[in-house]
Amino acid sequence: MSSPRRRGTRIALAVLSLAALICLWLTWDSIRSLHLTLTSRLTQHSPTLVLPLPTPSLTNNNLTYPRRPPETLSSAQAREHIDRLNAIREIAFSPHSKFMQAHNLENVDRLLQYLSRAEAGEPLPPPRVVLSSWHFQPTCYEESSNGEVQWMRPILDLMREQDIFIIYAAFPDKSFRKDFKLLGNDLITHTWIDDEHLIWCFQDPVNCIQSPENPDGVPLWKMFAFTFWGSLRKSGKWLPPTAGNVSWSFNPLGAEWNLVPYQMPDGHFFLGYHYERCYALEYVPFAQRPDQIVILAKKSEYFHNQVLFFDQSSFYARLKNVTNYNIITNARVEDGFPIPDGLSSVGLLLPTEYDIQLANTKALLGIGSPLISPTPYASLCRGVPVVLPYRSDTGCPARPGPDEYCGFYGDIHQHGPAASLGEPYIYTVDITAPIEEAMKTIDRAANTPIEPFEPEEMKLTSLRRRLLDYFDIDWEAHGRAKGLGTAELALPPWLIEWSRRSPDPTLK
Structure with a gap:
């Protein structure tokens, strides 16, 4: 017969084991939700009581x-935000088109509903509100298939799902500066700005950036560049230094404040994207597809001004003889740039028509441009392998890693991020090697069936996690840790020269 002390010990151990299991089961989000709920309820009886909660760090792209720290929006704060939004409704949220004004007001109404829940006593964190001047955002609500739209459109859907609010304000007509001040620094948590807009804002301490002369301006740590192309060392756009392999960013805060669709070197924040049409069609078995290869090119110019491919005047006729496949192009025929021999020209197709064509193809062949289009991922979704060119004589590998810039340079490699997947999904051909090797690789790709494939980092669950991580980061604290302050930051001479050549049109 066990003693009372032993029975008490067993009970205590059982309780501790149960607590450990509960802790393992709870995710960070559920822990934070539980913390907010308990804190809210306990502070109703004891306003000085605050429950401590560990705040583990987050990682993204090796940083x-x-x-x-968790916060709860008070009823008084919610009421203040509601009154302000209602007061400025007639003078804010009005970009250059009525079309975007309607979308802005839709987001404002959703924000008001969220704030009303907090005012009624629901324990909610302060709202996450983005003011965006990214010029592609309006096209996300239209029938557009460009890469930038395919990047942002799923992000907008996730923001709606997760109660994250975004308001568009055009930069060149001064809407951005005006709406930031009307909405207030206490409500706007992040700004997503075109790269040029960010540089111009940074140089405007009177009207845009927060400064002693402009205390209601945008704090440095809230200025994020939303950029499909990132900040590339070899980019000539910003007139950067050409000597040496020097790390730099057009964003004075550093590459972390550049939000990009692919994992890029130097700590760019990898937001990523999800190809939303990935499962729009049923998989067409390999044996049921016609013997055809589709060329990745929307313009016939690509066949003539391409530095990252073989001599195209005779290439396609030779490829057709080697594979016995029909070689198809959807390129728009432009004046002075005829379609090369050996190609069957179908012309530009609607996105849905192109998806059907791709699903009935045995390989997609890149010829150097476009550089980092989403199309290779669309091809893999259909179970169609992709072939991409690169130059080995530059030292760039066939499968560049995330720390190598060469996969983003159009004269060295086409779509390094996709190429990193390797065979049997992505094949690469070295344009400095004998052309016969390329022919064999393309033929092998076109005759090696694969199942539909979506990279893990492009799945909706992965994009959702990175998006939520982004909004959970304490960017102000990260900026302080880097020593970022207005007084310490200055544009390098080459960016000042770029600004002299390309001045902010709103300051004219």
Whole structure:
């Protein structure tokens, strides 16, 4: 017969084991939700009581970031935001088109509903509100298939799902500066700005960036460049230094404040994207597809001004003889740039028609441009392998890693991020090697069936996690840790020269 002390010990151990299991089961989001609920309820009886909660750091693209401590929006704060939004409704949220004004007001109404829940006592964190001047955002609500839209459109859907609010304000007509001040620094948590807009804002301490002369302006740490292309060392756009392999960013805060669709070197924040039409069609078995290869090119110019491919005047006729396949192009025929021999020209197709054509193809062949289009991923979704060119004589590998810039340079490699997947999904051909090797590789790709494939980092669950991580980072604390302050930051001479040549049109 066990003693009372032993029975008490067993009970205590059982309780501790149960607590451990509960802790393992709870995700960070559920822990934070539980913390907010308990804190809200307990502070109703004891306003000085605050429950401590560890705030583990977050990682993205090999960098570690501090996590924001949990907060609860008070009823009074919610009421203040509601009154302000209602007061400025007639003078804010009005970009250059009525079309975007309607989308802005839709987001504002959703924000008001969220704030009303907080005012009624629901324990909610402060709202996450983005003011965006990214010029592609309006096209996300239209029938557009360009890469930038395919990047952002799923992000907008996730923001709606997760109660994250975005308001568009055009930069060149001064809407951005005006709406930031009307909405207030206490409500706007992040700004997503075109790269040029960010540089111009940074140089405007009177009207745009927060400064002693402009205390209601945009704090540095809230200025994020939303950029499909990132900040590339070899980019000539910003007139950067050409000597040496020097790391730099057009964003004075550093590459972390550049939000990009692919994992890029130097700590760019990898937001990523999800190809939303990935499962729009049923898989067509390999044996049921016609013997055809589709060329990745929307313009006939690509067949003539391409530096990252073989001599195209005779290439396609030779490829057709080697594979016995029909070689198809959808390129728009432009004046002075005829379609090369050996190609069957179908012309530009609607996105849905192109998806059907791709699903009935045995390989997709890149010829150097476009550089980092989403199309290779669309091809893999259909179970169609992709062939991409690169130059080995530059030292760039066939499968560049995420720390190598060469996969983003159009004269060295086409679509390094996709190429990193390797065979049997992505094949690469070295244009400095004998052309016969390329022919064999393309023929092998076109005769090696694959199942539909979506990279893990492009799945909706992965994009959702990175998006939520981004909004959970304490960017102000990260900026302080880097020593970023207005007084310490200055544009390098080459960016000042770029600004002299390309001045902010709103300051004219």
